[in-house]
Amino acid sequence: MQKTDRHQVIVEEVQLHNRVLLTDLANILNVSMDTVRRDIKELDELKKLRKVHGGAISNGFNTYSDRSKEIFEQDSKVKIAKKGISLLKNGDVVLISGGSTNLELAKLIPRKMDLTFFTPSLPMAIELLNNKTHHHEVYIIGGKLSKESQLVTGGVSINSLTDISVDVCFLGTGYLDSEKGITETDLEIAQLKKAMIDSSKRLVALTISKKLNTVSRYKICEINTLTDLVTELEPSAKILESYKSKGFNLL
Structure with a gap:
């Protein structure tokens, strides 16, 4: 090559x-x-x-301050984020990780909806604060902050999550496969996301379809742990056929 x-x-x-x-x-x-x-x-x-x-x-990884910076597949991510917003209910307690698609969702949070947010992501916390109204509360989970991912990891953050019970978790995902489940390249991030799942009543993955059928090193959960899988595609799309029998909602 x-x-x-x-x-x-x-x-x-x-x-x-x-x-x-x-x-x-x-x-x-x-x-x-x-x-x-x-x-x-x-x-x-x-x-x-x-x-x-x-x-x-990527240059845009967890970027929040420069709105002019090009975002990979931004149109698709905005479409996914709009679908994700429809899953929120007034009064929800929301746990949300980082990632460019989740950041697009944060930009669209309804300003008059009463919501409480918890996040282990520094860029996400700042994005939520940028859009915060008196209807919103934002809490950042403490712990060791990774310079590369700008995400809190480690025992402190995992212990903090055991004290939280949230209505919905928007889990940032890098790799999803109908058989291998949701995986990560980083062990500490995988462990953090497992703790996020344990603290959540509803688990939502917002992902562009290009991430489907990809696998990395560290297992986070089986794919049927999801409550909702949201992509830019219609649920009838051929690439989603292997996901339809897994027991979760396709949006």
């Missing part, structure tokens, strides 16, 4: 999953780790992505 083709694949993978590991990219491209490291370094210098320890993250 030529370098230009490799670069295109790398950028697409990073945009889709927000964070991708060097080892996974080497397997996808069938090249050495050294080759992938050089490619990532060059793409970082071209400002196509951000090089981080062990891999790369």
Whole structure:
């Protein structure tokens, strides 16, 4: 594979999953780790992505302050977010993680709806505060803050979640598969999301369809743990056929 083709694949993978590991990219491209490291370094210098320890993250990963920054598949994510808003009820206590689709949902939160939010995500907390009215309460869950994901992880955050019972959880997802379930590239983030699920009565995944049928290292939950799976597609779409028998609502 030529370098230009490799670069295109790398950028697409990073945009889709927000964070991708060097080892996974080497397997996808069938090249050495050294080759992938050089490619990532060059793409970082071209400002196509951000090089981080062990891999790369997208330029828009957890970005909240610059509304002019291009967001991957933004039209689809806005469509998904609008569907997700329809699941909220007045008085709900909401637990929401980070991720670009969840951030689009935060921008659309009805201003007159009485809602209480808990989040382990710094960008999400700031986005919710930017849109906050006297109808909204926003709580950030404490713990160790990851510089790369800007997400709180570790024992403190997991213990805090055991004291919370929420009506609905909007779980940011990087990888979803009808058989392998919901997975993550980072073990600490996977453990945090497991704790989020345990604290929730209703579990919602907002995801663009390009993330369907993808798998990573660390298991978060079986796919039928979901209450609702929301994509930009109609529920009758062919790619969703393997998800229809899993016992959750497709929007």
